Structure formats: C-alpha cells, structure tokens
Amino acid sequence: QLPALTYKSGILLLEFASACSLNALRWAAAAEHNYFTTNRFWLLFTDEPTHISLLDDEDIFLPPDGEVRVMLWQPGMQFFTLVDVYKVAADKPLRRTLVGGRELRDAEDMLQALGKFGSAISYRQNLEGITFKTGLVIAFPDLFTNIEDLSLRHIDTISKVNNRLTLELANKLNLRFNTHQVDNYGWHKPNGSFDGLMGRFQRYELDFAQMAIFMRLDRIAIVDFVAETYRIRAGIMFRQPPLSAVANIFAMPFASDVWIAILLLMIFTICIFIVELVYSPHLHEMDILDCVVFVWGAMCQQGFYANLLNRSARVIIFTTFVSTLFLYTSFSANIVALLQSPSEAIQTLSDLTQSPLEVGVQDTQYNKIYFNESTDPVTNHLYHKKIAPKGENIFMRPAIGMKKMRTGLFAYQVELQAGYQIISNTFSEPEKCGLKELEPFQLPMIAVPTRKNFPYKELFRRQLRWQREVGLMNREELKWFPQKPKCEGGMGGFVSIGITECRYALGIFGFGLLLSAFSFILELIVNYVWNLAKKIHRIKKQRKESNTADGYRGNFVH
Template sequence: MFHIILLLTLFGPCVVVKGFMDTELALSFFRGKHLKHNVVLTCSEKKGQVEILKNLTKEKDMVISVKLIKNLDIHGSIVFDYNKAGVVLDADCVGAEELLIRSRRYRVFDTKTFWLMLHSSNNYGHLFRYVNLNVDSDIKVAYPANDSEISNKKYTIDDVYNQAYEKDGEFKSKEAGFYDTQYGYQVLEKENKYFVRRNLTGVKFRSAVVVPDPIDGSLDDYLRNDRDLELNALNRFHARLMQYCRDYLNYSVEIERVSSWGYLQPDGTVDGLAGQLWLHKADFGSSPLFVKEERARVLSYGRKTWNLKGAFFLRNPKSRKSYQIFIKPLSLKVWICIFMSSILSVYSQRLGFLLDKQIDKMFLKNENVDSTWSFSTVCTFGAFCQQGIVSYPNSFSGRAAAFVTLLLGLLIYQFYSASLVSFLLNVPTTVMNTVQDILDNHFNIGCEDVLYVKDILKSATDNVTKEVYRRLQEMSLKDNQTGFMTPKEGLQLVKNGQYAFQAELVSGYPIIEKNFSESMICELKEIPMYKTRYMHANYQKWSPFKDILDVCLQRLGENGVIARELTFWYPRKPKCIRSASTININTGLNDFYPALGVVVIGMVLSMNILLIEIIWHYWTEQKQLDVENVVFPYAN
C-alpha cells in the first residue's frame, strides 16, 4: 500500500522572481526515471508553492516535497544516503547558481541523484562554471523548444556533465531528448552512459602501484616490459589492465610507486596503496587489493581482476614401506589362498611318499623313502620358488600331486613377479593432502616473503594456520635462520627433500620448470594453505570515476582481453611426463633390504638349528656311551 507524503517547507518571506515550473514535465521526469523520492526546488511565493504541490499530488506512489531555494538546507533536503532520488530545479530563479555552488560540499551529483533543471533558454552554461560535476553525474537541462516542425514539442532536453571538474576536465552538453504534450518525457538512452562519455581527453589522474622490491630502470619501463613475468606478476598484470583503460578512455595518469598494499597501523591509519587512496593522493590503484574491513572504510572496491592462488610445494615422500614391495603386490586374501594351497600340496606330497613306502614294504624292497613332513614341505616350497622338486613319488597319484604342485608354483611365481614389477612402476600414492599432514610428518616449512602472506598468517583464526605461523616465528628466533625467503631460495630447499615451501603459484611454477628435473616434478605435491583469494580494482571512497573505470574493465573482460592477459601472466603448471627417464626401475638397498633380512634371518635360524642339532647329537652320544660303560656287578 502506498502513502502520499506531502511535505511543504516555507522559508521566511518569499522573493518574487522571474521563474517557471512545469509540473507536468516534473512528473513525467519522475515517472521516466522510476523515482519514488523527489524534491522540487523553486523560488515561487507561498501561493505558487501550494499550487505546485497541488499539481504534483496527481501521482499516488511518490514522496514529493517542494522547497524554497533561498537558504535551503542542502544536507537535510537533497542528500539521500541510499535511495535514488529526483531533484527538479527552477534554474531561472535568483540563487539557483549559488545553490549549485554550495552543493559542491555534498555528494548530490552522484549516480543516485537525478537532476532536471528548467531554464528559459539554451544559454545555461554559466550555471555550471563552478560546480563540481563529473563523468558520473546525471543532470538534464530542459528549455523551450524552437523546433517548429514538431508542434507538440515543448522542451528540448540536454544531457550535461563534466569529464572531471577537479582534474582539468571540460564541461560537456549534448541534446538527449525532448518533452511534448503527447508522449511526455522522452530521453532514449540507447547506449551505456559511460560508453557515450568515454572520451576523457585532457583529464589528469594520479595512481599508485605496489612494487615491493628494487627495480632497474624507470617505473614506466618496468610496468611495460615482459621480462621476468614471475616477479610481482599480480601488480604488473593489474597495471597493464589500467594502461589499456587509459588508452581506451584517453586520459593521462601519473603513477607513483609504493611498497605496500596497505595495512592497518598501530595509530589507526592505513599505509601503502590504501593509504594513498585514503589521503586522496591517488585517484585509483594500479595494483589489486584484497577486501579487508579496515580498507573498506577508506576506499571503494571495484571489479575482480586477479585470483591469488598459493600452496605449499613439497616432494611427495615414499608412500610405501620397503616390506610392502614384497607383500603388497598380492592382497591378503590371495596370500591366504596361497598358504592354504601350499598346505594341501605338502599334505598330498607326504601322502604320495607314504604310499611309496607302503608299496616298498609289500614288495620287500629296501629303498629308503623319506616321508617326513619337513621333506614334503621342502619339496613344495622348492616347486613354488621354481627350484624344482628334490624327489617325487613313484606312484601315479603321487606324481599327479607333484605335477599339480609344479604347475601351481609356476603360475604363482609368474603372477607374483608381474605384480611386483607393476607395483614398482606404479605412481606412489599420496601420503599428505593437508597442511596438518605436513606438520604431523615433521617437515621443515617456509613461506614466500611477501606482506600479504604474513598478513594472512597473522589474521588466521584456524588452528592449523596458527601453528604454521608459530613454527615460522620459532625458526626466525634461531641463529641466522628465517622462515620467510624468496621463492628461488625456498624451492631449492624443496629439492633437497623433507621441506615444504609456501609460495604463490605464479611465482613457483617458472622456477620449478627451470630448475627441477622431470622425476622431481613428478614427485612434487601442492597443498594449499588458504583458499583462492580474489583481488579487486580499487578507488577513492565515493570516487566519481569508479563506475567508468569498472565499465572499462568489464569491457576488457567481455572482449577476452583479461582472459588473454591471465593466460600470458599466469604460467602453466609443470607437467609430469612419465617417460622412461622419469620411471626409476632401479631398486636400491632401501627397497631390497627386507629380502636380505629374510636371508640373514634364515641363515641365523639355520645356524641355531644346526647348533641345537650338534648339541643334541653330542648329548645323545654321550648318554649312549655312559650306558655302554656302566659296569654291572655279577655280570660276565
């Protein structure tokens, strides 16, 4: 339900001046702009104000107030913090120009305030000589039409703005439409306002770019050249986009160098790029910024341009123990089946030898047949290990059992050998997937020495990142050691192993591709410490140039320029090409020692058994001798 709010404010005695107010034009303007909160500024007497107000109440869903120009409280009357508002001004009134000049102190010519000024002629330029209009202003001037061809046309409507009042801009005016009694307010905006106003020739801006490290040559040459793309890539990338906008909009810019993106200081101020925008020493940033609460208070953010991605780089440790090389190729169920098969084979072998022994007794043969369990076990394992069978039964059933044992041993041996080779050639599974895994495996850690990484660590709320920062601080307290270093230094430590280094991907990838071998690249693992962070264009707080520059950046994005620049500045990830040179098929002692351990254990066990046998043999012989040497009394 809509309510009609009628506000009539009368300021002291009225001064009778020559002016006019066409309420039909005002209402048509409000409707055309879809404005619900509106103000009409006039110099009419009380009677005239009441008449204007009466005519404006025809619209039922608008909040309209009529105010006197003289001694107008601008802040309380036409300053709207959030809502879109319309202002209709009788520009023929005495004091209209003074009102516009006094409005310079307030943001009443921004994108949310729509002005319509009624003037008696097209000679209205003097009204705006000292008014701080900018490229984002939305001001229309209506004056009586002189076009006799269109009988219904009452007013010609011009669009007026200044490129940048305080930046040596020029005042611009252009016919935008008309008002007639049949169609009303007719201003057709076929193109984006900022596309029409894109020519900023003569405007001089100031900007700042973050360059934390020393450079050779001039700043302009540094931002233009394409050398060492991995160094300060995000700032040079954004500066390149702003150069494209400079060429597109045709303004000039003076760029200053700063060493920080801007962080909150103990005294409550903000330094770096954010500080330059806060102090109005720069109109926009040539470097992107993270969204932070303390920055949002002093500057305005624009379009996203850069995605900051960082990760811990480390060489993936071996995911399998040495004994797994000999055990893991076969699953537990397969080993159980092999064990059960070997037991059946031993049993069948012994039955065959026992059958031979019984047959020898029946035919009174004196052949020595070994039918012990140990002999059958040795024969079975000899078959499984492809060493053959020492002896086999003479019976047909025993030989069939031996044949099946040999065949089973051949199949198991071939399958095990193939599985073992395949297991060695397979890519080791990943052991670590989170930053907590890095900490738990006692890796030494380091981080790229840049301010935003330190800020992320300091402001972290999760326990894992806090632990990372604590360890880095502990490292800095040691003798001549620091956890913060350049990507080149940190990745060199990664090559040595057991070290994890956090760096931006755009900094780490080129170094890895140049200095790491193919096998090392295949061993590398990336573990992100933080999610992808978005960096945005940035401007002065309430900057009138924010929208036109954002429209330029959006145009670059829609035309594929930003995607092309991202492809150019963002290096490709080094690929793991698993060729013959990267596959290590040489098995060292670290992998082979379990087999040697089995041999040693077997030798020690056999020596112990031999020693026990010798002792047992000696003890039994000695006992037999003692029995033989016993002298029995009264015996011959």
C-alpha cells in the first residue's frame, strides 16, 4: 500500500487493456476533461508487455504534464517493472522510460524508484517543434512598428516585454507559434461573451497567449493563468502646481508678525507726520490724507510730490524711505524664489479632486472599466467630478496627455512606464522636478493565459518561473520598462510670468478702477445735487425779492 499524498489523487486502473478501461482512458484524455495532470497519479496495471502499445491510440493523449505509470507484472515471478509513458502530442508516438530497475519487488522498492526518478516533467522539455495557436494584442496598430522596437517601447509595452518571455519559452521547449494578432485584450460584454483576445479563448481558437493579461475573476471561467510575470502600475501623473496657482505668493515673503510690524510702522509714521504738520511753525501744502498717501507710496517705492521746508519733516521722509527700501528688497527677493518653487499642495486624491488641475485619461479600455468598478469613495468622487462629465473627450493618447501635463495645469492617468519614457524624451531637466504620481486603483498582476484544460500548462508554468528565478524576467523588465526620471537639474531656469501669477495685482488694479469710477460718479452726483440746491435757493431768493418789490410798488400807488 502506497502512502497517501495530500497534493495528488491516485487512480489505479486494473487490466487497462480491456475495452472498458481503454474507453475510460479516451474519456479522461478528451480536451474538455484532461484528467492527465500533475495532481493526478495514474497507475495502469497489466501483465502483458504488448498491452503498452495500446496507448499509442491517438484518442488517448498522455500529455507531458501527466503522471502516468504502467506497472508490468512478470507472470510466474515475484517482481514487476514500472514504466513512465507520455506523448509529446496526440499524433506523436508514445514515449517510454523505465523507472528504477527491472526488478521491483514491493511498495518500498517502488517508492524508492519513484523518488530517484523525480519529476517526470524534467525529462519532457523537448516538444519536437510542434506548433501552437497563440494570440498577441497590438492595442495601437497605427503606431506599432516592430515587436522588438526599443525606440517605441512605451507603445504596447505589455505585449513586447512578455513576448520576449514566450520566445525564450519556445527556444527552451523547442516549439513554434502560429500567432493571431488582435487589438483588444478582451472584456466581458452584456450578452455574456467576450471580445478581443478573450473572445478567441472562449471560442477555443487559441492555445495560449504570447503575452500576459490582467488576472480578473470574469476571465478565470474562460482561461487558466499559467504564471504571473510583471506588475503594471497606472497612476495619475502631474507636476505640482506652482505656489502662485494655489496660494497668494504676495503674502508669503513675510511671516505674520512681520506684516503686523509693517502695519504698525505705517500707522506710527502717519501719526508722527500728522503731529509734525499740526505743530510745525512752517506752512505745508498737504493735509492729513496726504500723510497716508506718502506712507503708502513709500512702501511701494514711489516718490512724493510735496516740497517740505522744515528739517524734521525731511528726517521723517528719509528714515521712512530707507526702512521701506530694505523691506522692499527682501520682499522682491522672496517673490523671485517663490515664483520658481512648486507647491506641495497635492498629496492625495482628495487634494487632486479639489485642485484647479484638469484631468485626462489614457485611452485604454481597462481605465474605463477599473474607474467604473472602483469601490473607493475618493476615487469615485474624483471620477464623477473630473472625468465622467467630460465624456469621451477626456481619453487621449499618451503623447498628447503628457504634452498637456508639461505645459499646463493638467494631470494625466497613464501607465507609468509609458509616462516615464515620454518624460525622458520630451521634458527638460527643470520640468522633471516636481513630478508627482497617485494611483487611483491597484491593477492586478498580469499572467500568461492558456485555454481551459491545456495539457502543457504545468510545463509552461515551470519554465516561466525558472525564467524569474534565474533573472531573465528582471533583465527584460529593465530593458523594456523605463525607470522614473530623476530630478538632476534642480528647479532653476527661466520662469515666465503669466496671468495666474498676476491675478492679485490685476485684482487690486480692478478694485482701484471700480473705486475710482464709484468716486467719480459720487462726485458728479454730489456736484449735481449741490448745483441744483444752489439753483433752487437762487430761484427762491429771486421770487422773494420779486414779491417784496411788488409790495413796495403797491404801497406807492395807494
């Protein structure tokens, strides 16, 4: 009796040469069943060596993934022989390998022979050039040039990097591809079917994909995923907006206590000037409001129109201009630095939602699906506020989206590897600084899919994991996935001043225009009312004088 194994199911078939047993083997080997897998150990019993040739039947496909042993009992002797059998393909001849010696006497001998034999798949790595039907997604056929084109590695990166792994797989296992190109990974449709690559798997038109796709629950019913390869990161990339876009930079050069001190200085200077005007022995061509205008003009480095004769007033003017000169110099130097500094205002998706940045999305199908499927309330808020209202116009090619991000207040949802490549090619060194990325959702791992009950699944899985262990996957990742550009040039460089930076100055100017217009209209009204009152008073006075004159004439007549 063999010991039980938790990871395998044992199947014992006595007299497998009988018609019933052969039918059972044909049923188990059918493509829709494929019971010959690594987690099932088949032990076929016979006492006739010629019965093994019955397994050459094309309907009995014993794939390389299978664990099938034939126990050949020698009649009249107290030992048996164990034979490992498999086929490279259904139309290929049966391969036989002796397990252990020719004389196995009990279960202990059998276990020792199986342990020494090891994994049967290790001996089955030559598939003799058989051809598999494979699928390859080229999502941007209008931009695609060649599957090996490194100059456009940000175009269909997933297909290119994973194709290298499958080519290495083909070289290792000696197999060939009959590649079918599609332009869509395949997504679930309302009628239950799939389009694109997944649709071909659903119709059993492909054996496996020459690339990797996202592992999703709705795809597990259609395909089996052999081995995961890489993690694709997609995030919203943006440049931190300048301080002038999110804050009033004119209030930032000085701390609050400095502004309070400046205000107190202005009030104190105005009061001293007023005292000087009131008690000065000299006559001045200015009043109290002129004192306010002088102090305000001194703060703005403006001259003064009045000519003061006494020395005390001139000392006040001199000390005021000198003190404001230092303040003005410090203020201007800080303004220049602040204009070239990015802000740290956007750190989370909530900050991005409330920011003035517009949002664009890479025109890939999975972006539309994962935004709709997201259950995160912050991501949903961002989607319904800045993405959904703009419809299809928000989806754009990476070259367009990254250009808008470089030149304006714009955030772009893109595969980070593609974004890094465009940044390296088109951004200047100062523009690479202040870059930020936020992931609205976590993309699943990508894995190589095969059709259901694929008889070479375990063989492929081991080879792909071997590529990971020896560093082949890492080599291809470094080759095809651009790394994040580093900020090496600092934030220096020429900064153009736009309307955004001048909006507070323009606001003050507009307020001054409105105030002057209001004052002008008020002056006209006051002048009109004053003239009207004077006219009415003059008319009343004339009437009174006229009435008085008429009274005198009447008395004179009488």
